[in-house]
Amino acid sequence: MSAWDFSLAAAVSGFIVFLLFALAVISSLSAQACTRVTYVGPDQRVLSGRSWDWPNDGETDLWAYPAGLARSGNGDDVNSLRWVSKFGSVTASAFNVGTADGINTAGLSVNVLYLSGSDYGQPDPNKKSLTLFSWAQFLLDNYATVNEAVADFGSGKYNLLAVPEIDGQKMHLHVSITDVTGDNAVFEYLGGKLVVHHGKQYNVMTNEPSFDQQLAINEYWKYTDGKFLPGTGDPADRFVRASYYLDNAYKTADTQMAVATVFSIIRNASVPFLNITPERPNLSPTYWRTVGDLTGKVYYFEETNRPNVFWVDLSKLDLKAGASVKKLPLAGGEIYAGETSDRFIDAKPFVLGNMSAKKTHK
Numbered sequence: 001m002s003a004w005d006f007s008l009a010a011a012v013s014g015f016i017v018f019l020l021f022a023l024a025v026i027s028s029l030s031a032q033a034c035t036r037v038t039y040v041g042p043d044q045r046v047l048s049g050r051s052w053d054w055p056n057d058g059e060t061d062l063w064a065y066p067a068g069l070a071r072s073g074n075g076d077d078v079n080s081l082r083w084v085s086k087f088g089s090v091t092a093s094a095f096n097v098g099t100a101d102g103i104n105t106a107g108l109s110v111n112v113l114y115l116s117g118s119d120y121g122q123p124d125p126n127k128k129s130l131t132l133f134s135w136a137q138f139l140l141d142n143y144a145t146v147n148e149a150v151a152d153f154g155s156g157k158y159n160l161l162a163v164p165e166i167d168g169q170k171m172h173l174h175v176s177i178t179d180v181t182g183d184n185a186v187f188e189y190l191g192g193k194l195v196v197h198h199g200k201q202y203n204v205m206t207n208e209p210s211f212d213q214q215l216a217i218n219e220y221w222k223y224t225d226g227k228f229l230p231g232t233g234d235p236a237d238r239f240v241r242a243s244y245y246l247d248n249a250y251k252t253a254d255t256q257m258a259v260a261t262v263f264s265i266i267r268n269a270s271v272p273f274l275n276i277t278p279e280r281p282n283l284s285p286t287y288w289r290t291v292g293d294l295t296g297k298v299y300y301f302e303e304t305n306r307p308n309v310f311w312v313d314l315s316k317l318d319l320k321a322g323a324s325v326k327k328l329p330l331a332g333g334e335i336y337a338g339e340t341s342d343r344f345i346d347a348k349p350f351v352l353g354n355m356s357a358k359k360t361h362k
Helices: 003-027 132-142 146-155 211-224 235-247 255-268
Strands: 036-040 046-053 062-065 070-072 082-084 089-094 098-104 109-114 129-131 159-161 173-178 184-190 193-198 286-293 298-303 309-313 326-328
Touching: 036 235, 036 255, 046 098, 046 109, 046 255, 062 132, 070 132, 082 132, 089 132, 098 132, 098 286, 109 132, 129 132, 132 146, 132 159, 132 173, 146 173, 146 184, 146 193, 193 211, 211 235, 235 255, 255 286, 255 298
Parallel strands: 129 159
Antiparallel strands: 036 046, 046 286, 062 089, 062 326, 070 082, 089 098, 098 109, 109 173, 173 184, 184 193, 286 298, 298 309
């Protein structure tokens, strides 16, 4: 055997050992899941796409929140962080307790995803607090850019409080944010500490393991150059597929085709409606997908059990301070098509993090 053959055999052997180890790690973790990508076109148009993978649709509605809303991060608690929203936003809610996804009028997107084993640590009594259910809306309300969010929230100046189970599921969450420059950041809480990954290169996120381990696993798959890709719904497999297809995506200045391209990548990383076996009880199907055109301030939404993609042009909503909060109902099985800003109705907003809210899906 030549030195080259020996080196190649050793590399292949090491790769196989690594994959077996990675599969063992992933199989031991929850697969409550989602996938998120950031696409930057040749005209520097920035799109952020994601999927919602869960045992159900999260009783999701869309909300239009104007600037100027007074908020609390933890109800009436004396140590609660309180703020007034600087930006309007269009969001997707979850279980009427929090914001799961959305974009604001500055072109910042926020995507909340599952991360098994998240550890938010013990609250510091000298810091203001917000709960997991308030996290996404706080980011949308207060920051125009990723840099601003990393400098402020990413400094660790606030407590992030764990919350009870909702819908029979533990709320172990991490967050990705993207802005109109294509900048990205991932916020995770590991071992009680906030970990921040900040940079334009962090354009894919799924779930467990932690983000640094996802990046390491993906590096190995890059050697295959797409000749074969992992095909399961597990988080690391979806991370690899989304990364490959994003790296090789059709780059176009045509907005319609750019949106279609992002949806095609997210669909490829989605989980079908399957008969879930007892061996994989936490594998969940994709119930909805979004694409945020951060440059054009348009929010696209697709429910996987509905026939249409529809969208909301933020410029056609009144999101200035003093305007009414509005809702686009989805949880009742409503079906929409095309641009839907005129279908929003006045609505009383739910209280962020309301622990008395309904905890089980019906």
